[in-house]
Amino acid sequence: MSTLTTVTSSTVRSTVRSTRAEMMRLRAWPAVWITLGAWLALSLMFGYLFTYLSYTTGDASFTDEGTTQAEQLAQLLPTAVPDVFLQGMPMFGGALMMVLGALVAGNGYGWGTWKTVFSQGVRRGCAVLGAVAALTTFVVATLLVTLVFDLGISLLITVSEGQPVELPSAGSLVEALGAGFLVLEMWALLGFALGTLARGPALSVGLGLVWALVVENLLRGVGQLLSWVDALTEVLPGTAAGSLIGSIVGAGGNGDGTPGVLDTIPGTRAAITVAVYVGAAVALSVVLVRRRDVT
């Protein structure tokens, strides 16, 4: 028993050390800040800018087609922040996180940094878990920064439009953070697993993007004709992520038809499917790194 405790505590210590190391290098990596900046820019554009321009000019944009001015204003106020915060995650947010995850793992092979770490005696499993933990920290930070950013923008609009300030409920914020975390974490870790599988950044980023942005959509189209394909699409990561967000914000029910937001499967099932992908991605990455040769 004491041997087991010693081994466990040694593993935990090694993993914590590797997490600190990975966080140190991620903080200084321009790719991380570019990803965050791109995500915030997309959130601003598709969450607020187009809707605000449509609201102020009276011209309908593709994001607000069929909505009244009052509905547009409602989407811009703080009470709508949880929905706006989540809408872009299944597609844009997920794609960006997957690219980052693939780069974190894949570049370790391309630059030879995994080789350097492993040849100094650092345990492979601990190093991978450390990288996963650092990536997870970045996902959490991205969610918090985005939430604060969205609240700030919506409050600015509220004040500038002379509307009463009414904040979203704590429950809806927690729900949005939880769902957002599951979706972004899943895509980031699937990207990480792809980067590990491909042992390089280029192939994993390319394959991941094609899958997330093209293949799943095509399969959903084919699924309308073939029932077995339809059944298959229900367990795909994009469907699960889109359905989880759709179960909270509504999938096209308010006429916005946000890309990637779906109502294919119920929210609970979607959340479980996403969680399974998170676990599977971590397990796959650890197994691959531990078992394969580092060349």
Next chain:
Amino acid sequence: MNAQDTVASTENLTKVYGDRVAVDKVTMTVRRGEVYGFLGPNGAGKTTTLRMLLGLIRPTSGSAYATSPVGALIEGPGFFPYLSGRANLRTLARHRGFADAEVERVLERVDLAGRGDDRFKGYSLGMKQRLGVAAALMGDPELIVLDEPTNGLDPAGMADMRALVVDLARGGQTVLLSSHLLAEVQEICHRVGVIDDGRLLRESTVAELRGGVSIRVRATPEDAALAVALRLAGDEGVRRTDDGGMQLTLPPDAAPRVTRELVAAGVDVHEITAAERSLEEVFFEMTSGHEKELSS
């Protein structure tokens, strides 16, 4: 030698890729405190053997053992290009639980402290190599594995690296040095293992490998000179050379006596020198059948 003296060893270590045998039943032993030179042409299987020793790749069969902790530079330095040299080492130090002071110590050791804040991608090849060595030195490991550490270094840098390796050995650390620069190995290694086509051809001390020293003589008349030589060095100790001379397996301090005996026998001595085979000559003899060229 007992097991405690062994800091790294392999036994029948084999690695097969498809139908190509990259490493073929290599058995070698690295002893505590020595500088072990691992010699071989490019593609001989040196790096594959070292990778197996460090657990980076799995052997197809056989076993490999290396003491812990071990520091290593394998097949070129791998670092984050966007980080400075210092930040790269600090990242590695975090992984291994070392304080930043250790980073400063190894940067000083490889003479990179002044350029430690420059980004890795801006480093010259030699600076990158030195950073890789610095990473291997972190934590003062008992065994340091250096795979072609002088690659990309200028002559001064190569001399510094040789001095560093010698200094490490003087400090009690064991260095396993893989190289194809034979003069470098001859100068600093205690023992060597010669590998070619995946097979370990020989493992011995440098002196043993070079076959000891001898005296080269050119004298006339050749028959009279040969008679004297045979009397002094014996049948096994005399070898005729292509230029009409002889090679006598005798220590260099026997040269005056050889000269006196030849003159006393009425032989004219045209040339008498102490001759040593270089490691390079021995190496080419050992690997000559394989038509390989060493990179300079």
